[in-house]
Amino acid sequence: YKIDKKCLENRTYEDFLNYIKEHPDTPIVEMDSVEGKKGGKVLLTIHFVNCSFMLAFIRKHNDAQSVIDIFNHLQDILGINKFKELFVVILTDNGSEFSNPTEIEFDIKTGELRTQIFYCHPSSPFEKSACEVNHELLRRILPKGTSFDDLTQNDINLIMSHINSYKRKKLNNVSPITMFSTIYGKETIDKLRMQENEPNSVNLSNTSLTK
Secondary structure, X not given: OOOOOOOOOOOOHHHHHHHHHHOOOOOEEEEEEEEOOOOOOXXXXXXXXXXXXXXXXXXXXXXXXXXXXXXXXXHHHHXXXXXXXXXXXEEXXXXXXXXXXXXXXXXXXXXXXXXXXXXXXXXXXXXXXXXXXXXHHHHHHOOOOOOOOOOXXXXXXXXXXXXXXXXXXXXXXXXHHHHXXXXXXXXXXXXXXXXXXXXXXXXXXXXXXXX
């Protein structure tokens, strides 16, 4: 169920479009959940549109508190200033796990605004299409119906390091991890426990990464 039934107030997709119109250079982050087997562990995916870079975090339950805990963890490892630089605006869907936006938007200790959440229209994944496209790469390694229950965060970091090392034409044949590092710094990559792989060692198959 939704924690905050009024969570859409001032956070609709129209509000998002107006914000971006007023702040056209704002880096956009798209957020989603990826399910394994029903009732099992799930992933939270966080996609940086400007560089096609994606983070993923394993969660035991697909609930709002698990999402909040991840963002508090990210602030702890990055520091508030880098957190605010990375997460200016977050666009997500209407899932109940995202229905407590104020706990994500504000620093739990100081009350400082650290990010802003906006929501897509219901059943409109095309409104966060960059995230959805990257999920196709993730599903090569973790096909639909795959259980995530035996996976650890280290496993997920390995998978995402391979995906983020895969060069993209739209980035002028540069990998997302290289682009992210150029924008936000190698130190940030290290704190997020991502590692770039050589092009000939990138593996987007489920035959070995999940064994």
